[in-house]
Amino acid sequence: MTAPARPAQSRTRYIAAAGVCGLVVVIAIVLLVVLADNVVFYRTVSEAVRERSSQGTSRFRLAGAVVPGTVKETSSGVDFEVTDGRHTVRVVHQGDPPELFKARAPVVCEGHWARGLTFDSDRILIKHGAQYTPPKVDSDKAPKATST
Numbered sequence: 001m002t003a004p005a006r007p008a009q010s011r012t013r014y015i016a017a018a019g020v021c022g023l024v025v026v027i028a029i030v031l032l033v034v035l036a037d038n039v040v041f042y043r044t045v046s047e048a049v050r051e052r053s054s055q056g057t058s059r060f061r062l063a064g065a066v067v068p069g070t071v072k073e074t075s076s077g078v079d080f081e082v083t084d085g086r087h088t089v090r091v092v093h094q095g096d097p098p099e100l101f102k103a104r105a106p107v108v109c110e111g112h113w114a115r116g117l118t119f120d121s122d123r124i125l126i127k128h129g130a131q132y133t134p135p136k137v138d139s140d141k142a143p144k145a146t147s148t
Helices: 008-038 045-050
Strands: 041-044 060-066 077-083 088-094 106-113 118-126
Touching: 041 045, 045 060, 045 088, 060 088, 060 118, 088 106
Parallel strands: 041 060, 088 118
Antiparallel strands: 060 077, 060 106, 077 088, 106 118
């Protein structure tokens, strides 16, 4: 006894469905590979210190609070320390810090480990709560918009 032959239309649908599934898998793999290269990991100071040797010089984000009394402006940016209450790390930042940057501010610094426990940063993000309100702009001193 032989199995009944599949109709041609059913076989065509099966091949089309398999092709679509294969295409979805290929797209998913490509997206994962591309995104994996662009993902910047977020670590607390303690996590970053603990994983220092395995992290190497890979970029990641370091989160902590700015230690009061450690902020020093340099010709190319600012040096300061961040802490999570357990560990403290020196940050050497290249570029201007954000306007809300100050002692005790919760920050996320993006960069990589340099030498020792020094973190080289080229981007500082300030964390703020839902109550954040932007600074007031004096409308009398603000430049007027002109149309051409």
